[in-house]
Amino acid sequence: MTTVNPNHAEFKTQDAASYNPVAQSFDRFVTQLSAPVAARLVALAGLAPDNHVLDVGAGTGIVALRAVAEMGPSGRVVGIDLSDGMLEVARQNARGRGLADRVEFRKMDAESLDCKDGSFDAVVSLFALRHFPHPETALQEMHRVLRPGGRLVLAVGSGAPWLSLVGLVHRLKLLPHVVRRFQGKQLVACKFLDGMVAAYVPSSGKSEEAGWTHEHTHMQQSVPAFIRAAGFQNIRSEWQGQQSIINTPEEFWELQTTFSSLSRKRLATVSSEVVARVRQDFMNTCREVLSRGGELVYPTGALLVSGRRA
Ligand SMILES: C[S@@+](CC[C@H](N)C(=O)[O-])C[C@H]1O[C@@H](n2cnc3c(N)ncnc32)[C@H](O)[C@@H]1O
Structure with a gap:
């Protein structure tokens, strides 16, 4: 049973540090297992060739690198994460694919984005929201940095919906x-x-996951509700899954x-x-x-x- 740690700064530091030693194997498994969901997430973002995109909790860059590869030469992506190890592998991946001039990986907290208001055309985030102690703050930040009309697409781990x-x-x-x-x-x-x-x-006694995930176990209801509360409109949900x-x-x-x-x-x-x-x-x-x-x-x-x- 996981206990909830009220010290969120400590939680964030430990969560990020826990990824450092596994960043290389994380990258290998993500490449094997998350490619279909990353592809769908980028497709839903409906990117134009010259868009500026923010990837929140970018990890080793699976979504950021896919997004930048799909845009034209003036498309740009910023991927942010708190784990130095994950950021380092993401930067290596960008260099290895010749994309380093169009994608930048920066150390930044999703709940306090060091980005100007309205500076992105799209914000994407794969399997990261569950790590943020205050998802409503992170979503308000994503809303703030999007231009009017800009699109948010995020994915969280969730079981298949019963009524679909x-x-x-x-x-x-x-x-x-x-x-x-x-x-x-x-x-x-x-x-x-x-x-x-x-x-x-x-x-x-230290939290392994952000506390709210234990109170909001039905992601199909809670995540769209958080997104609506942050001010987003035209909210749509879909589910995809596989067994490997x-x-x-x-x-x-x-x-x-x-x-x-x-x-x-x-x-x-x-x-x-x-x-x-x-x-x-x-x-x-x-x-x-x-x-x-x-x-x-x-x-x-x-x-x-x-x-x-x-
Ligand atoms: C499950 S991984 C997902 C990584 C990547 N999006 C993917 O799907 O491969 C969650 C990521 O969120 C990052 N993260 C956790 N809390 C964060 C925060 N407060 N701000 C930014 N990134 C955070 C972690 O360091 C980790 O890289």
């Missing part, structure tokens, strides 16, 4: 997976590692210790002997499941919400 065709189809497709899970033939990230880590390493099969227990471990805030942060607080014990238990369980003909699964689900500044 896409949600229904997704859940029907999941049925064989649920059967396999009950037969002990499927392990699902990041619940699998999080459960194991929570058993070995009790919470230190991970080939080896080693890859499954690295993926979850990279992507799960709980596991990443708790394992960083204990000795290497404890980490080795958790890893051994993890590997043994994965191998047992695979020997029964089972599979290691990483499900992703993203709620994409867009809005326009009046």
Whole structure:
């Protein structure tokens, strides 16, 4: 169980620091697993060739680099993040793709943007809102820096909506997976590692996630409501998800210790002997499941919400 830490400055510093050692593996997994949602997010932004775009919580740059590559030579992107490690990998990626003159990665807090009013045509943000202790402040900032008529598109991790065709189809497709899970033939990230880590390493009392995510578990309602409250109009939502099969227990471990805030942060607080014990238990369980003909699964689900500044 995660506890809520009232010291948000400390929370932000620790959250950013927790990404530094995993930035390279984060980049590798994001490239493998987040390309479809990043592509959809950029498509929803409806960018013109000369737009100026802000990517909030840019990480290693998957969205920022896609956006700048899709625009013309005068298109510009600023990606902001608080993690030095993530920013460094993002800058390397920009240089490696010959895009460094049109995309800039800056260290900045989403809740206090050092950007002029009305200076962007579009603001995008993938899988970052859940990290901000005050999402309403971050969204007001995104609204402030957008020009009138500018577009916001953000995505948060979320289960499939129950009352929609896409949600229904997704859940029907999941049925064989649920059967396999009950037969002990499927392990699902990041619940699998999080459960194991929570058993070995009790919470230190420090927040692993921003407190509001525990009060607002229904992202399909709360995120559009936050966006409306920040002053955006024409709000639209859609959902997309996929199940990825991970080939080896080693890859499954690295993926979850990279992507799960709980596991990443708790394992960083204990000795290497404890980490080795958790890893051994993890590997043994994965191998047992695979020997029964089972599979290691990483499900992703993203709620994409867009809005326009009046
Ligand atoms: C789950 S990662 C997503 C990164 C990237 N958008 C992607 O999808 O690959 C969340 C990112 O938000 C950043 N972040 C967390 N709190 C932040 C804040 N207050 N301001 C700016 N960035 C923040 C983290 O450092 C991390 O890089």
